[in-house]
Amino acid sequence: MNYVNLVKIAKNALLRNKFRAFLTMLGIIIGVASVIAMLAIGQGSKKSIQDQMSSMGSNLVFIMPGSQQRGGVMMGNSSSQSLKLEDMEAIRQQCQNISAVSPEVRTSGQVVFGNENWPTSIYGANAEYLGIKKFAVESGRVFTEREITSLAKVCLVGQTIVEKIFPKGMDPIGQTIRFKNIPMKIIGVLSDKGENSFGQDQDDLMIAPYTTVQRRFLAIDYIQGIYASAASEEKTDAAIAELQQVMRKQHKIAKPEDDDFRVMSQSELVKTFTSISDILTTLLGAIAGISLLVGGIGIMNIMYVSVTERTREIGLRMSIGGKGRDILMQFLIESTLLSVVGGVIGILFGYLISAVVGSLMGWPVVIMTQSVVVSFFVCSAIGIFFGWYPAKKAAGLNPIDALRYE
Amino acid sequence: MKNTIIEVTNLKKDFQVGDMTVHALKGINLKIQQGEFVAIMGASGSGKSTMLNILGCLDKPSAGDYKLDGISVAELTRNELAELRNAKLGFVFQSYNLLSRTSALENVELPLFYNDKVKSKERRERAIAALESVGLADRMHHMPNQLSGGQQQRVAIARSLVNDPVVILADEATGNLDTRTSYEIMELFQRLNSDKGKTIVFVTHEADIARLTSRNIIFRDGWVIKEQMVAERLSAADQLKLLPVGDHEA
Ligand SMILES: Nc1ncnc2c1ncn2[C@@H]1O[C@H](COP(=O)(O)OP(=O)(O)OP(=O)(O)O)[C@@H](O)[C@H]1O
Ligand SMILES: [Mg+2]
Numbered sequence: 001m002n003y004v005n006l007v008k009i010a011k012n013a014l015l016r017n018k019f020r021a022f023l024t025m026l027g028i029i030i031g032v033a034s035v036i037a038m039l040a041i042g043q044g045s046k047k048s049i050q051d052q053m054s055s056m057g058s059n060l061v062f063i064m065p066g067s068q069q070r071g072g073v074m075m076g077n078s079s080s081q082s083l084k085l086e087d088m089e090a091i092r093q094q095c096q097n098i099s100a101v102s103p104e105v106r107t108s109g110q111v112v113f114g115n116e117n118w119p120t121s122i123y124g125a126n127a128e129y130l131g132i133k134k135f136a137v138e139s140g141r142v143f144t145e146r147e148i149t150s151l152a153k154v155c156l157v158g159q160t161i162v163e164k165i166f167p168k169g170m171d172p173i174g175q176t177i178r179f180k181n182i183p184m185k186i187i188g189v190l191s192d193k194g195e196n197s198f199g200q201d202q203d204d205l206m207i208a209p210y211t212t213v214q215r216r217f218l219a220i221d222y223i224q225g226i227y228a229s230a231a232s233e234e235k236t237d238a239a240i241a242e243l244q245q246v247m248r249k250q251h252k253i254a255k256p257e258d259d260d261f262r263v264m265s266q267s268e269l270v271k272t273f274t275s276i277s278d279i280l281t282t283l284l285g286a287i288a289g290i291s292l293l294v295g296g297i298g299i300m301n302i303m304y305v306s307v308t309e310r311t312r313e314i315g316l317r318m319s320i321g322g323k324g325r326d327i328l329m330q331f332l333i334e335s336t337l338l339s340v341v342g343g344v345i346g347i348l349f350g351y352l353i354s355a356v357v358g359s360l361m362g363w364p365v366v367i368m369t370q371s372v373v374v375s376f377f378v379c380s381a382i383g384i385f386f387g388w389y390p391a392k393k394a395a396g397l398n399p400i401d402a403l404r405y406e
Numbered sequence: 407m408k409n410t411i412i413e414v415t416n417l418k419k420d421f422q423v424g425d426m427t428v429h430a431l432k433g434i435n436l437k438i439q440q441g442e443f444v445a446i447m448g449a450s451g452s453g454k455s456t457m458l459n460i461l462g463c464l465d466k467p468s469a470g471d472y473k474l475d476g477i478s479v480a481e482l483t484r485n486e487l488a489e490l491r492n493a494k495l496g497f498v499f500q501s502y503n504l505l506s507r508t509s510a511l512e513n514v515e516l517p518l519f520y521n522d523k524v525k526s527k528e529r530r531e532r533a534i535a536a537l538e539s540v541g542l543a544d545r546m547h548h549m550p551n552q553l554s555g556g557q558q559q560r561v562a563i564a565r566s567l568v569n570d571p572v573v574i575l576a577d578e579a580t581g582n583l584d585t586r587t588s589y590e591i592m593e594l595f596q597r598l599n600s601d602k603g604k605t606i607v608f609v610t611h612e613a614d615i616a617r618l619t620s621r622n623i624i625f626r627d628g629w630v631i632k633e634q635m636v637a638e639r640l641s642a643a644d645q646l647k648l649l650p651v652g653d654h655e656a
Contacts, residue, residue, distance in 0.1 A: 002522055016507045017507070313505060319464055319497055321488050321489065321493070399464040403499075
């Protein structure tokens with residue numbers, strides 16, 4: 001039997017049953033597309049978290065007030081007043097593995113310029129803070145040591161604030177804005193940083209000397225956090241140990257269980273969030289697996305439901321001279337065509353869905369080659385097997401039994 | 407003396423149904439010569455279809471010999487049997503067995519797809535010629551569900567002819583058709599027999615139809631109980647003329 005004829009026979013048989021062909025392909029399309037899209041979304045979220053975290057500085061370490069919690073996520077515990085400026089000074093003097101350190105105090109409120117106003121947050125810090133948190137100054141300057149000691153009413157603003165309250169084209173440097181009714185002079189503008197992985201705008205902030213924020217806005221003498229840079233990424237763990245040691249000495253704490261502070265690192269946070277998104281990916285993967293199964297069962301069903309009709313067709317083909325292997329080849333070509341075409345369409349849909357979901361969620365979607373390959377081959381294998389298996393059974397019958405099959 | 411096309415010796419066929427063995431054919435001896443038009447008759451369950459299926463190599467006998475055109479069928483493999491069916495046999499079934507949603511022309515072409523020697527152009531030409539010979543040249547592109555029962559049976563006959571077989575086997579080919587259409591189909595068979603010299607084995611219940619053939623073989627309970635030449639063979643064309651005009655139901 002020549003293959004041109006077989007391909008023609010298979011093609012005609014498919015065209016004869018367009019709807020069945022479509023349904024079979026649908027199973028494959030759904031299976032392949034959902035696996036690809038689900039895993040791409042999961043991987044995308046993981047990657048975006050990792051990217052964002054490292055853009056915040058991979059050697060970042062910070063101290064929050066509150067008790068130590070294993071695997072705990074940074075949560076607001078700012079009501080605690082355990083961190084003092086002296087702690088920071090001690091760190092600066094005693095820690096070998098720390099290259100920069102800054103206090104942090106913060107509050108939120110309305111910023112006003114002319115008729116415009118905008119709700120935002122002000123962060124109080126020292127000049128090293130910008131380097132620690134990977135902020136860059138686009139224009140203007142950072143506040144000086146003098147301005148810190150004098151509680152100067154100066155600040156740096158992020159791009160969002162510039163956009164929201166200043167008329168287009170106006171240079172904000174030298175302008176005075178009001179935050180919580182206190183006039184603040186803008187001495188610098190931060191460069192654009194974009195959103196982080198939680199959709200939080202990292203350009204919507206003001207940075208001022210910590211003394212100013214402490215005294216003029218909050219009227220407190222403690223600090224809400226200490227941010228530091230480890231001397232290098234490799235020294236992060238050593239820096240954490242050192243910080244804990246210094247802090248315990250400062251706070252006269254004997255046992256780690258009694259800690260009234262928490263030391264965390266960016267890389268630790270990355271791990272926490274990565275493990276969360278790993279769970280998400282696993283979950284999505286499970287859903288995708290179920291879709292694959294459902295798609296597969298769909299394929300089997302359609303293939304099996306058509307067995308009666310197809311067995312008679314096989315009987316007829318045998319009665320007019322079709323050999324067992326001609327018939328098997330026909331069915332194999334049919335189901336391979338269906339599976340491959342369906343698989344390719346499924347891959348296209350998978351990419352499409354990933355792209356759409358990615359742009360809706362603002363995530364970069366990461367399409368994994370393995371998911372494309374595995375889903376394609378699993379679906380094709382199911383499709384081909386269940387196309388071939390009934391044919392295999394029917395082709396082994398006596399022609400008359402196949403013809404009379406019901 | 408013409409060639410013997412079909413020679414069956416002491417042929418038996420048993421079916422196993424659960425614990426029970428049905429002896430459908432109990433020892434058949436038959437000879438059919440080239441150019442004969444044989445009707446196989448007999449009561450329901452007498453083994454006619456079983457016989458025809460074995461003659462058509464669609465089923466295997468339990469015992470006995472069967473020679474088709476000089477070839478001993480029992481020794482052939484499944485593939486050789488398929489080739490034999492393709493080259494030497496044509497089938498016409500009671501229920502037409504056309505592929506649905508497939509045009510008359512493509513249905514007729516089907517056997518030639520399994521014949522490597524026939525190229526696509528020749529395949530089409532032969533299928534058209536076969537459809538013309540059964541008077542359906544104008545229905546070539548119709549689907550089976552757009553054809554009447556008689557027309558579908560003509561398509562099936564065209565399909566059985568297209569490979570130029572030595573024997574055409576028909577199992578109650580007129581069983582689903584009304585009297586007039588049956589005679590029309592029989593007229594076609596008679597022409598194939600007389601003009602093209604096709605050997606035809608035709609299973610039927612109806613004595614009227616059997617009288618249009620050249621020889622009748624009567625089965626009962628798995629035995630051949632009687633063989634007779636048809637004394638006054640009728641012409642289907644003449645019979646058609648005798649039918650009342652209003653008899654042509656849809
Ligand atoms: N596949 C089968 N399995 C079991 N028994 C069968 C099978 N085919 C036929 N038989 C039995 O063999 C006997 C002969 O059947 P066959 O179909 O040859 O009869 P028939 O003469 O063609 O009858 P009808 O005129 O009703 O078509 C019957 O008793 C039938 O029950
Ligand atoms: Mg019968």
